[in-house]
Amino acid sequence: MRILAHGASLPAARTRVRSALTGLAQRGHEVGWLLGGDTPVRRDLALLSGVRALPGLHADVVVGGGGRLVGTALCGWLAQARAMVLDLGAGEVERWGAPERWAWDSLHASALVDESEAARFAAAWRGRDHDRVGLWPAASPAADAEAASPETEVLERACERALARHRGRALRPAVFLDRDGTLIREQGYLSDPEAVELLPGVPRALRNLMEAGYPLVVVSNQSGVGRGMFTAARVHAVMAQLRRRLREHGVELTSIRFCPHRPEDGCACRKPRPGMLELAAEDLQLALRDSVTIGDKRIDTAAGRAAGGRGVLVRTGYGRDEEARAGDRDGDGPDHVSDDLAAAVEWLLERG
Numbered sequence: 001m002r003i004l005a006h007g008a009s010l011p012a013a014r015t016r017v018r019s020a021l022t023g024l025a026q027r028g029h030e031v032g033w034l035l036g037g038d039t040p041v042r043r044d045l046a047l048l049s050g051v052r053a054l055p056g057l058h059a060d061v062v063v064g065g066g067g068r069l070v071g072t073a074l075c076g077w078l079a080q081a082r083a084m085v086l087d088l089g090a091g092e093v094e095r096w097g098a099p100e101r102w103a104w105d106s107l108h109a110s111a112l113v114d115e116s117e118a119a120r121f122a123a124a125w126r127g128r129d130h131d132r133v134g135l136w137p138a139a140s141p142a143a144d145a146e147a148a149s150p151e152t153e154v155l156e157r158a159c160e161r162a163l164a165r166h167r168g169r170a171l172r173p174a175v176f177l178d179r180d181g182t183l184i185r186e187q188g189y190l191s192d193p194e195a196v197e198l199l200p201g202v203p204r205a206l207r208n209l210m211e212a213g214y215p216l217v218v219v220s221n222q223s224g225v226g227r228g229m230f231t232a233a234r235v236h237a238v239m240a241q242l243r244r245r246l247r248e249h250g251v252e253l254t255s256i257r258f259c260p261h262r263p264e265d266g267c268a269c270r271k272p273r274p275g276m277l278e279l280a281a282e283d284l285q286l287a288l289r290d291s292v293t294i295g296d297k298r299i300d301t302a303a304g305r306a307a308g309g310r311g312v313l314v315r316t317g318y319g320r321d322e323e324a325r326a327g328d329r330d331g332d333g334p335d336h337v338s339d340d341l342a343a344a345v346e347w348l349l350e351r352g
């Protein structure tokens with residue numbers, strides 16, 4: 001996503017949203033800081049150093065504080081943003097007049113409020129769209145990297161949901177993509193962003209999917225976190241590198257999800273369970289039955305099928321070995337097998 005932070009509405013006291021914006025830059029989003037003399041969260045993050053990061057001032061989402069709502073909306077308009085996400089206080093809503101109400105309605109807006117203010121907020125908010133308001137997480141101990149903080153997660157999801165709503169209420173089919181062995185070379189518990197290596201044909205295949213209108217959602221099992229081999233922040237760093245490498249080829253991933261648990265943890269999100277896909281579908285308004293999951297393991301295609309859609313196995317990564325044993329049990333094998341992602345995408349686009 002290209003995110004424009006409306007600096008004038010984000011004074012230093014708004015630490016939570018400022019830290020979450022730093023986290024979004026660390027997750028590989030393009031974050032620009034507009035107006036406001038006050039310094040961005042971290043000077044060392046080049047992407048947060050100013051609007052230079054957003055050529056032509058184009059952004060998908062504008063993020064601001066609720067205190068200068070009209071200014072935030074105007075910035076969003078200037079940047080041709082499609083959605084606005086606000087850090088909003090109950091006191092700010094209580095002071096809203098006609099200009100603020102206009103500003104709220106002028107963009108696909110949503111807000112994040114503090115849990116402790118929820119009751120007061122609900123009273124001030126009466127009659128407005130409750131499904132456009134979310135809660136910040138309860139205060140958490142500071143993470144060593146903002147990318148892995150609950151605040152960043154909440155802000156990223158709020159931006160994704162606001163953008164999905166902008167596209168309308170109709171559910172859309174998506175393509176769910178495994179990461180290792182499907183998009184990038186399989187290296188076994190990869191935790192070094194510098195080692196990310198796109199597989200041949202991947203950028204063009206993803207661009208074709210984008211042009212056909214498919215949201216691109218990466219769903220990845222990262223049990224190395226649960227096994228104590230690396231931190232969630234390292235996973236975010238690798239994912240950020242993937243985002244940036246693909247962006248160089250004109251590809252923007254719609255969302256990245258990963259499961260940090262071990263197989264024995266029995267979570268709902270680890271593939272072959274469909275939890276990650278179901279959650280993404282709820283956030284992004286996706287039609288699971290019409291969606292396709294592409295991966296180099298049976299657990300990938302099984303997750304897609306468990307969510308109600310189709311699964312395509314690719315012969316890259318572990319794919320050849322997995323193909324050899326595909327169909328050996330209970331008929332839950334892939335719907336199709338392709339040489340690589342490019343061939344899988346070709347198959348999908350031909351069938352529509």
Ligand SMILES: [Mg+2]
Binds near residue numbers: 179181
């Ligand atoms: Mg894989």
